Amino acid sequence: MKIDRLIGILSILLQEEKTTAPELAERFEVSRRTINRDIEDLCKAGIPIRTVQGTGGGISIMDGYRMDRTILTSKDMQMILAGLRSLDSVSGSSYYGQLMEKIQTGSSEFISGRDSMLIDLSSWYKGSLAPKIEVIQRAIENRHLIRFDYYAPSGDSNRRIEPYYLVFQWSSWYVWGWCLERKDYRLFKLNRMDRVAETDKEFACRNAPMPDLSNEKIFPGGIKVKALFTPDMKWRLVEEFGPHCFSETDDGRLLFTADYTDMENLVTWLMTFGAKTEVLEPAEARDIIRRNAEETLKIYGGLTE
Numbered sequence: 001m002k003i004d005r006l007i008g009i010l011s012i013l014l015q016e017e018k019t020t021a022p023e024l025a026e027r028f029e030v031s032r033r034t035i036n037r038d039i040e041d042l043c044k045a046g047i048p049i050r051t052v053q054g055t056g057g058g059i060s061i062m063d064g065y066r067m068d069r070t071i072l073t074s075k076d077m078q079m080i081l082a083g084l085r086s087l088d089s090v091s092g093s094s095y096y097g098q099l100m101e102k103i104q105t106g107s108s109e110f111i112s113g114r115d116s117m118l119i120d121l122s123s124w125y126k127g128s129l130a131p132k133i134e135v136i137q138r139a140i141e142n143r144h145l146i147r148f149d150y151y152a153p154s155g156d157s158n159r160r161i162e163p164y165y166l167v168f169q170w171s172s173w174y175v176w177g178w179c180l181e182r183k184d185y186r187l188f189k190l191n192r193m194d195r196v197a198e199t200d201k202e203f204a205c206r207n208a209p210m211p212d213l214s215n216e217k218i219f220p221g222g223i224k225v226k227a228l229f230t231p232d233m234k235w236r237l238v239e240e241f242g243p244h245c246f247s248e249t250d251d252g253r254l255l256f257t258a259d260y261t262d263m264e265n266l267v268t269w270l271m272t273f274g275a276k277t278e279v280l281e282p283a284e285a286r287d288i289i290r291r292n293a294e295e296t297l298k299i300y301g302g303l304t305e
Contacts, residue, residue, distance in 0.1 A: 009042065012027075014061065047061065129190060136196065143202050144200065145163075157181070161178060161188070173189070174187050175193075224281060227256045228249070228255055231254060233254065256277075
């Protein structure tokens with residue numbers, strides 16, 4: 001995009017004493033004529049750019065016009081780069097890598113020390129996530145509808161939405177947008193989306209609210225859970241609910257208490273512990289787990305009619 005290129009050129013000029021049109025053309029993969037037009041646009045915007053022809057010449061910003069980089073400390077710059085690297089981990093393009101190069105250009109003396117924070121937002125799914133994120137980002141910029149197949153506990157569906165925000169929350173990626181089928185804002189998990197495509201249909205941008213991702217809104221509770229876990233499951237309880245979600249009983253087992261939102265998700269979670277847990281409440285969860293265990297035994301020949 002032209003605005004990105006103009007910002008990139010200005011960033012280079014602010015950090016380097018001098019550059020040339022061929023160097024800029026090669027860096028941004030455009031023609032020298034395009035670079036010359038960009039320089040003219042920057043001049044029209046009030047940036048005092050000086051161009052000198054011939055040997056030893058080049059493009060520079062006039063003395064006295066410099067960004068005071070002391071407003072950012074070396075630590076500040078490291079945090080900015082860490083954030084860009086995390087986005088680059090799920091990017092399907094070279095955009096964030098190029099942006100990091102722009103920031104680092106001429107700043108080696110300013111960025112001291114080695115990287116101390118490494119964030120990979122792609123988890124196990126970079127191969128499938130990056131293309132979806134790229135399509136959705138492009139659709140948001142172009143104000144185009146996206147369409148996709150969606151797989152949810154309630155069933156499969158085909159959706160069309162006006163995309164507004166890409167969200168990373170609860171260790172997963174989501175897209176927040178206005179669903180044309182439900183006539184309301186919805187949050188869709190990218191790993192449940194298939195055949196994601198940008199359409200050529202534009203939409204008028206709504207005054208879309210930021211998604212309310214508070215636990216109280218998304219996970220309102222309502223199901224009181226009590227369960228006993230064997231001591232060797234302490235690490236999972238701490239990892240998933242924190243160190244204060246249980247108390248130790250006289251026999252060494254862990255009494256877990258919590259509020260849960262969805263019975264199906266609760267049962268699924270409890271069953272991942274197998275015989276390492278005994279559900280005390282709610283009675284409905286006990287009954288479902290018992291029936292599931294009986295059905296499993298039938299499949300594996302451990303229970304006859």
